[in-house]
Amino acid sequence: MTSDLYTVTIVKYGERSTVRxxxxxxxxxxxxxxxxxxxxxxxxxxxxxxxxxxxDTGFSKQGGQIRNRTFGIEPARAYAALGVDxxxxxxxxxxxxxxxxxxxxxxxxxxxxxxxxxxxxFWTGPLAARKQFHHSVQDEEISALVxxxxxxxxxxxxxxxxxxxxxxxxxxxxxxxGLSVVLVATDEGTVLLASDALHYYEELEAxxxxxxxxxxxxxxxxxxxxxxxxxxxxxxxxxxxxxxDTLSRFKPVTAGELAGIAATIGSPA
Numbered sequence: 001m002t003s004d005l006y007t008v009t010i011v012k013y014g015e016r017s018t019v020r021x022x023x024x025x026x027x028x029x030x031x032x033x034x035x036x037x038x039x040x041x042x043x044x045x046x047x048x049x050x051x052x053x054x055x056d057t058g059f060s061k062q063g064g065q066i067r068n069r070t071f072g073i074e075p076a077r078a079y080a081a082l083g084v085d086x087x088x089x090x091x092x093x094x095x096x097x098x099x100x101x102x103x104x105x106x107x108x109x110x111x112x113x114x115x116x117x118x119x120x121x122f123w124t125g126p127l128a129a130r131k132q133f134h135h136s137v138q139d140e141e142i143s144a145l146v147x148x149x150x151x152x153x154x155x156x157x158x159x160x161x162x163x164x165x166x167x168x169x170x171x172x173x174x175x176x177x178g179l180s181v182v183l184v185a186t187d188e189g190t191v192l193l194a195s196d197a198l199h200y201y202e203e204l205e206a207x208x209x210x211x212x213x214x215x216x217x218x219x220x221x222x223x224x225x226x227x228x229x230x231x232x233x234x235x236x237x238x239x240x241x242x243x244x245d246t247l248s249r250f251k252p253v254t255a256g257e258l259a260g261i262a263a264t265i266g267s268p269a
Contacts, residue, residue, distance in 0.1 A: 004166030006048045006184050007266040008191050011078045013058050014041035014071055025209045038244040044193050045082050046184050052090040055182050060103030063138045075104050081257040095195035096179040097123040098136045105144045113148050116171045117156040119178030172197050174219030186266025189236025197222045199242040237265050
């Protein structure tokens, strides 16, 4: 019998230190002092006995080096530690095409890639070359996405998509034109993988948008949508895209190669 419940594993594969004025849009308008803030880098793996779904693939070695980012663990090693076999061609969800979410697609050369139509069209279109957008992507990673599309491995959608029983994609935009979040059913309730619709929990709590935004009204509307999903009880667990507090909110992985850098939600199904 196919299960529609999953285990979600949150994997921290890198981190960096920065300041608040670098991560919050127009930080000066909030009347608070600047100060240090951390940023963690995550990807997510959704698994049950019948199915594995990869949500984002982290930054590549090259994409990280250019920006002075370093791996805590290389994504390929983390996937292996979770028993993910690229030969089985698990579905790969690309929430958006920034370098720290779409690197390493080459780990999954046979997989279907899911990305919103708006996101795909924007990053393969002319405006993506403008500096304010282009600084967040790697050309070779967009080329890899285009190559996958030509191979018939890219599935696009608009608005919402039920990827599998218990897993759905919801397009919010904001941070990028077609950014999506992922809703996953577990035996502990529904998980919302917010990706960069919510870099930090504080964005939602203080209504403070992230510094890099393609569509500010859409980002605010995304905050409202996330708030409604949580307050209504439809979402039991909210997982941010970059907040260093994220892992501490969930069950830590305490053994093996991912000890101390991963957490889980839901029991194995």
